[in-house]
Amino acid sequence: MGFPKPDEAAPYFFKYMERIQTDDILGFFRSQLDETLVFLASVSEEWSLHRYAPDKWSFRQVLNHVTDTERVFLFRALWFGRGFDSPLPSFDEKISANAARADDLSWASHVAEFQASRLATLTFFHNLPAEAWTRTGIASGNPFTVNATAYIIAGHLAHHVAILRERYFLDENLLTH
Numbered sequence: 001m002g003f004p005k006p007d008e009a010a011p012y013f014f015k016y017m018e019r020i021q022t023d024d025i026l027g028f029f030r031s032q033l034d035e036t037l038v039f040l041a042s043v044s045e046e047w048s049l050h051r052y053a054p055d056k057w058s059f060r061q062v063l064n065h066v067t068d069t070e071r072v073f074l075f076r077a078l079w080f081g082r083g084f085d086s087p088l089p090s091f092d093e094k095i096s097a098n099a100a101r102a103d104d105l106s107w108a109s110h111v112a113e114f115q116a117s118r119l120a121t122l123t124f125f126h127n128l129p130a131e132a133w134t135r136t137g138i139a140s141g142n143p144f145t146v147n148a149t150a151y152i153i154a155g156h157l158a159h160h161v162a163i164l165r166e167r168y169f170l171d172e173n174l175l176t177h
Contacts, residue, residue: 001025001133001147008136009148016155017148019162025150026126032154033118036161040111048107052167057097059168063110064102065093066160067117070153074121077149080137081128088139125150 002023009017022028040063048059057065072091079088102110133147144152 004145004148004151007143008145009152010142010144013142013144013148013152013155016159017151019155019158020151025147025154026122028154029118029122029125029150032157033115033122036118036157037111037115039161039165040114043107045107048110049103050168056167058103059164060102060105060107060110061097061100062160062164063114064100064105065097066157067110067114068096068100069093069156070114070117070121073149073153073156074117074124076137076139076144077128077146078124080135080144080149081132081146083135085137087141088137090140121153 003020004014004017006014020028043059051058069091076088079086128146134145136143136145138144
């Protein structure tokens, strides 16, 4: 399908999609999973509770948010790709984050959950019929193509990994090696 055109999603979502510089979204999903798992494996259980400011999420909360959002956009891709035409509701990340209680679960469990979710995403898009990629639907009052949901998923992860790398100031003494 290639990179989404401007009418495939609301302008807001292009900040995520523009992080993806390839037309091979399936190949990108695979390499992104491998690279992200290496990065996540470098974070210790202790450091996974770190927040770069008191009102910011911990590593665990960020990864939980990424996994939840991936599932939401994968569901949207399933819904639209299978031809359902009912609009889907909004996803409120704050409600989800508060209910998840991510800091109560181990870092290892978050990493395993992320990996399982991404493998499900990859399998879904790999098996998606060609004509389904162009199907459209409405979620949160915005139009989306199935193709755009794939790029949003990948771009959203790229966005949050960049934030983790830039703002969480990994201390070498707290990393696992």
